Amino acid sequence: MKQYNVAILGATGAVGQQMLQCLEEQEFPIANLKLLASARSAGKRVSFAGEDVVVEEARDEAFDGVDIVLGAAENDIAKRFVPVAREKGCVTVDNSSAYRLDPDVPLVVPEVNPEDVARHNGIIANPNCATIIALVAVNPLHKVGGIKRMIVSTYQAASGAGIGGLRELEAQMAAIGAGQPVGDPKAFAYQLACNLIPQIGGFDAAGYTSEEMKLQNEGRKIMHLPELRVNCTCVRVPVMRSHSESITLEFEREVSVEAAREALAAAPGVKLVDDPANLAYPMPLDTTDQDLIYVGRVREDISAAPGSHGLALWCCGDQIRKGAATNAVQIAKLLVAQG
Amino acid sequence: MKQYNVAILGATGAVGQQMLQCLEEQEFPIANLKLLASARSAGKRVSFAGEDVVVEEARDEAFDGVDIVLGAAENDIAKRFVPVAREKGCVTVDNSSAYRLDPDVPLVVPEVNPEDVARHNGIIANPNCATIIALVAVNPLHKVGGIKRMIVSTYQAASGAGIGGLRELEAQMAAIGAGQPVGDPKAFAYQLACNLIPQIGGFDAAGYTSEEMKLQNEGRKIMHLPELRVNCTCVRVPVMRSHSESITLEFEREVSVEAAREALAAAPGVKLVDDPANLAYPMPLDTTDQDLIYVGRVREDISAAPGSHGLALWCCGDQIRKGAATNAVQIAKLLVAQG
The missing domain is CATH 3.40.50.720 (NAD(P)-binding Rossmann-like Domain)
Structure with a gap:
């Protein structure tokens, strides 16, 4: 070889x-x-x-x-x-x-x-880490129903800011745990432990961050869907190294929950973790330091307009690895x- | 008196x-x-x-x-x-x-x-805490444009599970900070520190949790909008006592970002915190132990279908107080x- x-x-x-x-x-x-x-x-x-x-x-x-x-x-x-x-x-x-x-x-x-x-x-x-994780989860469903629109809220880990982000979150948690003051943040604009920061990257004139626009811009290129519409809200959360995403999808054609689960179960790079009765759903602790994107909470979008076709799902993936x-x-x- | x-x-x-x-x-x-x-x-x-x-x-x-x-x-x-x-x-x-x-x-x-x-x-x-916080933020915009649909992803604090939830998250952070093992969770089904749990309440046959359905069922009743469509994903996050929500809204009539900001700035119970250039946006640490709902990240929903009218926003509020x-x-x- x-x-x-x-x-x-x-x-x-x-x-x-x-x-x-x-x-x-x-x-x-x-x-x-x-x-x-x-x-x-x-x-x-x-x-x-x-x-x-x-x-x-x-x-x-x-x-x-x-x-x-x-x-x-x-x-x-x-x-x-x-x-x-x-x-x-x-x-x-x-x-x-x-x-x-x-x-x-x-x-x-x-x-x-x-x-x-x-x-x-x-x-x-x-590609961008949040984009990779979303597309591995979404592409199998696109093949079934043809995706028109994605509405995404992310829950992004400290590791997206590199080793400095990880160390800062660890130090903040240790300080809080010991009853000590949390020092000034450096890797992030604000304290991340016990907090959420709804900004990743700089803002554009329309009020979107660079990270939020990546999902639409990179998604269109990767999926060869120049008309794909994506509305994303990117939020940094006090989690170490797995990103999570809440995704609502609108399709050209109907995709039943059953068909979606089948497609995800058969998809490369995906582990379907979707057994609510047994409290099984993706969590960022579980996807830490491995390569698969966990997808679950697959359900019909009950807010979809009559005649349109929507699904909601939740996915997690290690940001440093597959991301x-x-x-x-x-x-x-x-x-x-x-x- | x-x-x-x-x-x-x-x-x-x-x-x-x-x-x-x-x-x-x-x-x-x-x-x-x-x-x-x-x-x-x-x-x-x-x-x-x-x-x-x-x-x-x-x-x-x-x-x-x-x-x-x-x-x-x-x-x-x-x-x-x-x-x-x-x-x-x-x-x-x-x-x-x-x-x-x-x-x-x-x-x-x-x-x-x-x-x-x-x-x-x-x-x-x-009402339910996440519902109160969302509606205080959304109602001023409803008065301008008439709300048809809400797509919501929540970032809900430990306090939603009561004092036991708060103590458990504190203890887990202290353990992690001290390099000790995190004990078995009791208030939550899984470890919450450094993790996210995409389940609050029990699941219905369609795969939604009771907490997720409250936003639609209670929202319809409070707003007197029996046709309001809400798709919600509720997630527990390692934050103490403020809930945050990423909300995408669809309106009957156009609501400009400027009109939305004006309505929010004038609304009772709301503090508009929306100055991206100065990194000002709502964060759960900032809404802790006070009564206002902070609203920001107000922007056009760039994924809205041509001819439809959408906005996205982000809001935070203290779950024990206003919630x-x-x-x-x-x-x-x-x-x-x-x-």
């Missing part, structure tokens, strides 16, 4: 570290692995498949000889290095939002549009499978 | 204790105050307006001579004692769900349908004002 030289750009962050673990778990065919990060992290040793790998500073020369780059860095770092990597012949699977809406760049959720990987031009974008690292490694595996 | 003999039924619970505080804050004209609870709590001393009041066991005779009963007990206790109180000539403002949908019993949010108090027959019901005790005391004040 052919083996590949792989680099992780932003290897020391929450997503980069998870990518490393996913590469190992998914037995990715690696010849040589480079871990790239800021100068500050250079020299650190990280364990991979039983060996120590030394973190290198990300510089242009670092991409020489690399086949596949997994990008786990912020937009500014991605914009700085991804074009360099492309010039040097690497293919980058990039988790930043810098290239997601570029018409020249496929945006891929392997369970939804794996075929788009083939038309890459050196860059494939990894970021796992999805990127799955894309890299599709690349390898396609040669 | 005439003074009234008042009893609180269920005086030692979270809502009962808050009723006591609201009576004092709102300078309710009290001649004599009785605090009624289970035999287990009888004999406890509670401070009210600088004096100690001894808790009595709730028995039929306890209602003799009482004018107004504030009911803060569960359904079974309410069903046991509210009819007795009515026979003895008391008027009960009851916070349980036992009488809310009884056609003979007004269900009142003073900011929405104060006129319904007058047609009471010895019982006035206090229960404050609303009940406000109803009692309307009773007094109407003689």
